[in-house]
Amino acid sequence: MGFLGQMFSNNRRKSNSAAKNNRTAPTAKYVASSLQDNISYVNEALFRTADLISRPIDYLSEQGSLLYLSSVCDTIKIHQFILKPLLGAHEANLDRVLTAAIVEKLSNLEKAIDLMLAGYAVLFLEGKEECYAVQVSFINDRSVTEPQNEKTIQGAHDGFIESMRVNLQLVRKQINSRNLVVRRYTLGNMTKTEASIVYLNDLANPELVEEIDRRIAEVNADNLMSGFLLLEYIENQSFSPFPQILQTERPDRVVANLLEGRVALLMEGSPATLIMPVTFFAFYQSPDDYYSRSLAGSFLRLLRLFSFFIALALPAFYIAVVSFHYEVIPMELFYRIKGSVEKIPYPPILEALFMELTIELLREAGMRLPSPIGQSIGIVGGLVIGDAVVRVGLVSYPMITVVALTAIASFVVPSHEMSYSVRLLRFPVMIAAALFGFVGIVFALTAILIHLCKLESFGTPYFAPIAPMRVKDWKDAIIRLPFWKLNERPLDPHPQKLVQEIGAKEEGNDDRG
């Protein structure tokens, strides 16, 4: 009964938002009995667009016409589902003749025109005040391949594509539960993009789902054709350097998050699925952690978190040391570093900025060029510039080491958005270090920490389980213990059921062999 109520409230909400979106649509116009009137009305409504095809049909000596937009319809399907059954028909009842999976009987002409835009062919018959809309949309999906930017060594190698239907199927294939709920939206006043949120009805917090629903329904924009556009409308703080919604193209990652009680948002036309709410640590997890052994997974996770600090603070630390706190370096190292830094005419912050900018340039150039040339750019940049710049005397060797290490550390982050934010945040920390040494670094890092503590994603704390501290959840956030140790789900999305596993091995009953 509750499920039924859910469905009804769902529909009501949808019609509400549809009413809001369609506020510019003209009043309903009904199918006329004259065939010619209908055809000319459709023609006018679509401003005589060139891809509107009108094919006359004789059906049991009745005059008819099939209207469709050739750009969105599949001619083979039209032939197979409409023309062939119609021409061979002996029956008067069209409902039995049209064999396509989705056939709608309409009297509202405006609705019929909207359906034509979505890939339906509409059949008008002389003297009937109804028309038949048959779904024959042209499907041109690419095959399901592993996403370029989220490769794993082990584990599943499928990835989302640009079709929501296929993506939903990939999710459903893995969660065979009747609790998996899909809520559909049509977004964008002009683009009319299909989107849907997916969640597990018995896990996801209802308040969270309502909040996401409210935020999506509140967006009123002409263009919402991809998840990236929608993301900025629904996230908490757009000016925060940290991403608050996880984007992924991996079905296994989406499934794992759904099973933690989070909500996924899929959009037609974009392979990136948005997962919300997420914490800071979600960006440092990779599906690889779960496909390798617990110890290895934990090690990799700690390594990645460590890389966050290196990428953020290592150049700043180096700048502070060589500009203010020489004494910190042990004696033997001191002379070597001093020897190479002394020959450089510029302050360390300029050196660092120069090198960091060079690396960013190389990265950007390598990304824009086709991959064979991109690689040679990397070699030219890495080897030639790196070596020459020291010989010329612009940058010192220790600085090159530091910047290179930092660049590598920022590549380790499994998520692109987080990698960008770390790269951006590095600069203020470096400037603070150049101005105030260690004290400056502390103030900059404290400000970042305060920001992380303040940030919330859909009402859940972003820096959980560190702030608020919940050591229990470290088992799956900071390290990865064996699955039989992860008795409870993470608390941050406030799932309805916390227990996800009943202790199988804990009570010493694992010595059955």
Place this chain on the structure above:
Amino acid sequence: MIAAKDKITPGQLMILVIQSQIGVSVLFLPSTVESIARNDAWISVILAGGVTLLLITIMWALSRRFPAMTLFEYLPLLLGKFLGKIVHVIYAMLFILACSLIAVQFADVVRDWVFSSTPSWIILGLLLVTSLYMAQENIRLIARFFVLTFGVIFVLILIAAYAFRDADILYILPINQAGIPNIFKGMLKAMTSLFGFEILLFSYPYVQGGGKGILKATLFANLFSTLLYTFLVFTCLIVFSPEELKIIPQPVLYMVKALTFTVFERADLYILTIWTVVVISTVIAYLFMAAKSVSALFGKKRHKGTAPFVSIVIFIIALIPHNQDTTNILQNLVAIFASVSLAALPLILLCISVFLNIKGKEQAEV
């Protein structure tokens, strides 16, 4: 009524109190107390912890009678409108002055140890802007941040413990060399570093669970702070000879400066870095309390709008002292205000509340 999701746990309260108590004096305390109580300084600190325990109990007993209110909501009930306003102003002055004092002491240490020629207004500005960013939020977010930075205190302990290598236990003998009067005078000095527990007055209604748990958490916090201070004072006493302690103002820094680890040198710089985080937490706590009191003075419920103005006032006050003497004047002023408003006033308010039987409403939901 405070919603359940805005509440903090007793554990968070404990760390909130610890972080407000432990502040600048981590560096100063050993030499200030030692100058009076000589090699018995560590006894003074323990005694100070005992007295603070008493003060906390009084404060808790007062807060418990008004479980759903903060201090400024029940002040008018106890003292009437006019007197209540005066006491309110005294509290606000205490928090503003105490915050300024912390800022001044921080700027002094940074000037002495790291940046001798950087004008102090830059350091003060950095400190206050960073703290303001956190202090304008509610107590729940502040508690989260404090729990997060709590870990650095243990790093502090670890580095200081390394100094035991050079310790000579004979320095603290004979016990009671300074005499009991001096130990008590030293205790009064040590009391000022344990201030900060007054955050209980602001956080009481926000803590989950009953009054007993709150008392327990606060007393644990006080115990922790007392032990930490005692540890630091004790370490300094056994590492430095009495003659040395006389000339050095920040013994903890000198102590770790001499340490060399194979991987890094100059541990004092790292200690300073950690200490900066500790000081930021304390400033956040005091800035929060100051902003709360000032906004309550103007009848505002939220302190977000008031906080920037309060920090500007603190900034200006902190700019005034130019030498050790003026800093000492500020220090004495804070000590007077603190003894009035943290020792005398809670006791008086408690008595009024008990004898006139004025009580706040019980909380509907706990």
